[in-house]
Amino acid sequence: MESAVRSRLAQLLRDAPDDAEAIEFEGRWWTWAAIRSAVAGIAAELRAAGLGPAGRVGVVLENRPEHVCAVLAILTSDRCLVTMSPLQPPERLAADIGRSTVPILIASPDVLARPGVQDAAAASGLVLRLDSGGRIERAAGAMPAEPVPSPGTAVEMLTSGTTGPPKRVRLSDRQLDAGMVSGGQAPPADKLLRSGVSLVHTPLVHIGGLWGILATLYVGRRAVLFPRWVLETWVSAIEKYRPRASGLVPAALRTVIDADVPREKLSSLKAITSGTAPCPPEVADKFQNMYGIRVLTTYGATEFAGAVAGWTLPLNVEWWDRKKGSAGRAFPGAQLRVVSPDSGEELPAGTVGILEIRSAQAPGGAGHWQRTSDLAEIDEDGFLWIRGRADDAIIRGGFKIHPDAVKTVLERHPAVLEAAVAGKPDRRLGQVPVAAVELRVGARPPDPAELIALCRQHLIPYEVPTEVLVVEQLPRGPSMKVSRPDLLDLFAAG
Known part of the structure; x- marks a missing residue:
């Protein structure tokens, strides 16, 4: 069955007026002519490499117009987009690239210059360098003899990893098409493009950001793309x-x-x-x-x-x-x-x-x-x-604790803007709850003992956190949710 999303994006690349504005980035508009040129260059490199339909293409996906062009080149040629997060430290990004075994990886010069990243990509396939003007060139590596395709998959996307290590999820063409229908997204019936502008600032490497840019283009609206x-x-x-x-x-x-x-x-x-x-x-x-x-x-x-x-x-x-x-x-x-x-x-x-x-x-x-x-x-x-x-439950010596119950109590304190709770490994009990709090602007920092005393008033004894840290800002991932692995790192660092 033909994909509605892929077909609509291909129609825009084919028929949108050259001078029509498409994506604004840092004060400059990319027209459909500029996007069409960049997409054509990227698609030509994929063909020249010998990657056929359903072939997997990794993109270290940044919030930049040329990276949107890479996404369009992959989707409109019936290939599979495999997203990689540029927000990961180099070691974790290199490990993710190695696990993904993509036959082709596209990334910016900045990302490829990070320690170990280009070598990890070249170990399994061809590395393509994409510059800020949308020009693409071979950087290292070579296509494997028999790349494994992913038929029916539009995107292999990382989850945010907020409650643990990130995992990759396969999204089919059927899912993307159904999402457009469920979200009420539809192109105008009597014209190719429509007026209005959408602001896209969520990282494209997460579903909210990728969906934001695809849905905006799908309905023919202009997008203002923010780096963050x-x-x-x-x-x-x-x-x-x-x-x-x-x-x-x-x-x-x-x-x-x-x-x-x-x-x-x-x-x-x-x-x-x-x-x-x-x-x-x-x-x-x-x-x-x-x-x-x-x-x-x-x-x-x-x-x-x-x-x-x-x-x-x-x-x-x-x-x-x-x-x-x-x-x-x-x-x-x-x-x-x-x-x-x-x-x-x-x-x-x-x-x-x-x-x-x-x-x-x-x-x-x-x-x-x-x-x-x-x-x-x-x-x-x-x-x-x-x-x-x-799956957030903390098991303390056989007793189950839900972090939200502890979080709610800590946020009763007038100085606390937001609290976050995680299970810290404990040799005797398996896990114990620990918490960190971010304060309201101008609030007097409470003593951690005061916050623990508050918890003792409202929680079962085994639910009371063993440690509470007062921090300037809670550690967050790119989607702005609190990252529990990074939260635990605060306690490991003392």
């Missing part, structure tokens, strides 16, 4: 292009609130979508009260090629006051249920269990219930409530 999210740059783009909607993770929402950005600078916005991590309802309420802009949270995962549930603007207007804190309802084409972790039987409304999802976006397709790692409940009105993660 910076408050001042984002506000300037909102003022300049006046979009009606944008996306911010909860940590960025807090940054906007704390900076007290003048209301008139954001006056074009009607809604902010927020994903990757649960958004506290008090943050959403404060943002709406300050700016008159509703925060629409979404729920999804890399395995589902994006969001499968969330809030729409009409839903938020009707239900938010009664359902604040919920992750919203299932999007069209998706079904949600909660099951017992022991028997697998579906649980009644209002009961906490393991969340399962049935959708064409799921790896197994619309006929298969895909189990997640999230604890959730679905109420009598169909609203989804995330209650933690089943």
Whole structure:
């Protein structure tokens, strides 16, 4: 079956006017003519190397227009994109490249200059260097004699690794196409391109960023691509292009609130979508009260090629006051249920269990219930409530501790903006809970003993963290979620 996403991108490369603006990056617009030229050069190198349809191409994917061109060249030639994160330290990136065994790797000169990266890529295949102008050349290595294809796979993508080492997930053409339909993305019926601009600042190497740029191009809208999210740059783009909607993770929402950005600078916005991590309802309420802009949270995962549930603007207007804190309802084409972790039987409304999802976006397709790692409940009105993660549990001497329970108590302290909890290895008990807290602006730093005493007031004794650190900033991954491996490194470092 022909892929709608691949076909639409190919149509744009073929028919979009040469002088039409496509992607703005650091103040300069890439037109469709510039994109077409770069894509043609990259595709020519892939053909010259002898890589056929379904061939796997690794890209150390940076938030840059020429890297978007590499993605377009791969997808529109029916090949498979294998994403590599430039945000990893060189040693971890080289190891990831080695494990992936891609026959061709595309990366920037800067990335290839990092210790061990080019050698790791050349050990398994051909290395192509892509410069900032979109020009590509051979850097090292050679194509293997018999590269292993990946038919039917559009993208092999790394998850964020927030709760452990990153893993690679295969996303099929069917999943990408279904995600566009579920998300309400559709090209204009009577023209090739449409007006308006979307701001894309999430790392492209994660599903939110890749989905953001592909969906923007798919519907024929222009994109402003950020190397990374910076408050001042984002506000300037909102003022300049006046979009009606944008996306911010909860940590960025807090940054906007704390900076007290003048209301008139954001006056074009009607809604902010927020994903990757649960958004506290008090943050959403404060943002709406300050700016008159509703925060629409979404729920999804890399395995589902994006969001499968969330809030729409009409839903938020009707239900938010009664359902604040919920992750919203299932999007069209998706079904949600909660099951017992022991028997697998579906649980009644209002009961906490393991969340399962049935959708064409799921790896197994619309006929298969895909189990997640999230604890959730679905109420009598169909609203989804995330209650933690089943695989986050800390087992302390046989007793199970859910980090969110400890986190909630620590965040009761008036000085604490956000807390994070992890299980630290312990020779005697297996694991013990430890926590770090980030403070509100201007707050007096509390003594760790004071925070532990607070936990003793509200938690079972075995749930009380053995250590609490007060830090300037919690360690976060590129998606702005707290990274538990990096959190544990803080305790290892003393």
